[in-house]
Amino acid sequence: MMKHSFEQSAKTVAVRQDWHCMRCGRNTRDGSWPGVSTHHRQLRRSASPDVRDSPANLVRLCGTGTTGCHGWVHAHPALARRFGWIVSMWADPRRVPVKDWRGQWMLLDADGDFQPISRGEAIRLISENTNETIEGDDDDNE
Numbered sequence: 477m478m479k480h481s482f483e484q485s486a487k488t489v490a491v492r493q494d495w496h497c498m499r500c501g502r503n504t505r506d507g508s509w510p511g512v513s514t515h516h517r518q519l520r521r522s523a524s525p526d527v528r529d530s531p532a533n534l535v536r537l538c539g540t541g542t543t544g545c546h547g548w549v550h551a552h553p554a555l556a557r558r559f560g561w562i563v564s565m566w567a568d569p570r571r572v573p574v575k576d577w578r579g580q581w582m583l584l585d586a587d588g589d590f591q592p593i594s595r596g597e598a599i600r601l602i603s604e605n606t607n608e609t610i611e612g613d614d615d616d617n618e
Contacts, residue, residue, distance in 0.1 A: 479525060479526065479529075480528070480529040480530045480531070480586070481529065482514075482529040485514075485529050485530060485531050485534055485588070486514040486534065486536075488531045488588035489514055489531050489534045489535065489536050489588065490504070490505070490514075490536050491588070492531065492584075492588050492589070492590060493535070493536050493576070495536070496536070496576075496577060497512075497536060497537050497538040497544070497545050497577065498515075498535040498536060498537055498545075498561065498574065498576055498577065499537060499538075499545035499548065499549065499559075499561060499577060500538060500545050500577055501576075501577030501578065502538045502544075502545075504536060504538055511538065511539045511540045511543055511544055511546075512536065512537070512538055512539070512544075513536075513537055513539065513540055513541070513546050514534050514535070514536055514537075515534065515535050515536070515537045515546055515549065515561070516528070516529075516533055516534060517533050517534065517535060517560065517561060517562060517563040517569050517572070517574070518533050518562075518563040518564070518565065518567070518569050519565065522565035523565075523569070526586075527568070527569055527570065527586070530569075530570075530586045531584060531585070531586060531587065531588035531589075532569050532570045532584040532585050532586045533563070533569040533584075534584075535561060535574060535584075537549065537561075549561045549562060557606050558602065558606075559574065559575040560572050560573050560574030560575060560598075560602070561574060563605075563606075564605075564606055567605040567606060568605070569584070570583065570584070570585060570586065571583070571601060571604075571605050572601065572602070572605045572606060573593055573597070573598040573601050573602060575598070580592055581593050581594070581595055581597070581598035583601075
């Protein structure tokens with residue numbers, strides 16, 4: 477079991493996403509957005525210790541838990557689960573794909589890397605790991 481430091485994982489995630497918000501693509505490095513956060517896809521209290529602060533369980537989002545895309549994710553949990561931005565407490569974040577701002581589906585790993593996957597593979601994995609279906613995969617970036 478490998479325990480990850482949240483601080484180190486947050487830096488790794490920022491680099492993995494090239495400092496962009498996973499949902500909208502906003503550049504979070506330049507300071508133009510007054511809030512940026514590293515979001516736990518699976519709640520800290522629900523995640524096993526080996527994945528809790530792992531880059532596989534983290535995405536960088538603009539805003540805080542109540543503003544920007546981070547706020548949107550928490551305000552729309554059912555939709556956020558369809559895109560992998562929230563992971564159910566019984567699922568393994570390493571097996572739940574996430575969709576980025578460019579529309580690319582990927583699996584995140586504990587080393588801070590990712591594996592691009594097809595939309596078809598994402599649909600299969602989302603269905604297996606979340607009991608959700610993806611009919612239209614556009615959240616309209618509300």
